[in-house]
Structure formats: structure tokens, C-alpha cells
Amino acid sequence: MEGGFFGFLEHNSIYIVMFIVLVVWLGIFIFLWNTDKRLKSIESELKEKK
């Protein structure tokens, strides 16, 4: 089954491109998510100090 899947990818390389772009998008998404979370915690910290 696994060999079949990799065999399919070898003959349809556009799906490899798709998986790579999806991984890149996942990375960008996680980065944005974390940055947003950190900014919110810094904002609330600054408000508490005031």
C-alpha cells in the first residue's frame, strides 16, 4: 500500500509540489499563530503594569 502511494507520487510529481506548498503554508500559519499569541500576552502584561 505504502509502495503504491510512493509509486503514485513518482508518476504524478505535481502532488509532491502540492504537499511541499502545504507544509510551507502550515509553517507560515503556525508562525503567525504563535506571534499573535505572544503579542496578546505582551499587550496584557503592559496593561497590567499600567
Add this chain to the structure above:
Amino acid sequence: MVWKIILFLLMSFVIIAGITFPIVPQPSHWYEFPNIPGLEEKAKIIFFHVPTAWLSVIAFLMAMIYGVRYLRKKNLDDDSKSAASLQLGMVFCILATVTGSIWAKFTWGAFWHWDPRETSIFILLLIYGSLFALRSAIENEDKRARLSAVYSIIAFLTVPFFIFIMPRIMTGLHPGSSNDDTSGPVVDFKMNANMQLVFYISLFTFTILYWWMWKIRYKAIIIQENLFKK
């Protein structure tokens, strides 16, 4: 929270559909796109290149709106929001130029032709690039905010002309030019309903992505400025 997951899913769908859905002469399934003469397989760039150009317009519009708000209320947070939008607008304008240039190499034979569309985006890059030079040259933050607001308002007046009008009334190589009788207007007449749907989902999804990035960027600028003041 929920909208972030929706954004993730929609963008994943656009990536999957935009890359893998086949282009065929006569589409007979929901996942097939029609062949557009002159564009062929390279027509798929429309799902990624056009949204970047679209976002630069949205970002420059937001910069102008917050420029107007700053001039009315004199709130420096509005200047930070305008500056954040200008930065994103510039990033997406560069992305539109680079992606279009790569596409042009394999469609027209060279990376750059001084086609009306290429020339207009180049002029926009110069106009908004000089705004960053202006901002970095002024230390007084009120003066910087005031000049930047006025500049972003005047600069945006040129955007509809350079993005929507000039490339369409002049003859050129880009799809949608006045002499284009093969592939333009692409969106209205050459796409089938499925392709239009993916295209509009792509525009919508990229717009949400811009909004999220803009929020993160202006919050970071505001926090940074508050810390500097202390």
C-alpha cells in the same frame, strides 16, 4: 479562533485546487478547469499571483484610510496602522512583481518587457518606496505621521489608474490589455464556474490572511513605540 482555522482550511483548499486540479479542453467534472488560449497550464498562476496584486491595493487603501483617520484625530496609533499596511502593501506589491516576472519568462520569453502592466507596478513600487524613505528621514513622530498620511492619500489616488485603468486601455502583452483577443478578460469569460469559485475563494482567503498579518504588524509597531517612549 474559529476564523483562523477557517483561514487555514480555505488556503489549504486553494493550494490543493490551484496546483492539482487539471486543465482540460472540455471540462466534464467539477474538479476540472477549462483551457484558456494563450495561458494553458500556466493559467493556474491566477490563484496566487492575482491575490498578491489585489492585497497590495487593499493594503494601500487601508494605509490611506488610516492616514485620513490620523489627520482627523491625531492619534499616533492610526499612523502605526497606516505604516503597517504600507509595509504589507509593499511586500505584496514586490511579490506580485516577482511572481508575474517569473510567469512572463515562460510565457513571453523574458523576465521583463516594460509592458504597461509591468511599468505601472514598477511606478507604484517607486511611489511607495519613496514613502518609506520619507518616513525614515523624519525623526519627529507627529511630523512624520502627518506627512506620511498626506503622502499615502495622494499616492493612493494613483493606484486605481495604475492597477485598473492604464494596463487595460493600452496595448500590451499582459492578459486583459486592450489588444488582448485570446485570453482576456480572463475572469469573466474564459473561466468556468468552478475556476471562478476557486479564484474568488482565493481572493477572500488572501484578504483574511492580509487582515491577520496587518493586525499582528500594527500591534507590534504600537508596542515597540510604547516601549521606546518609556
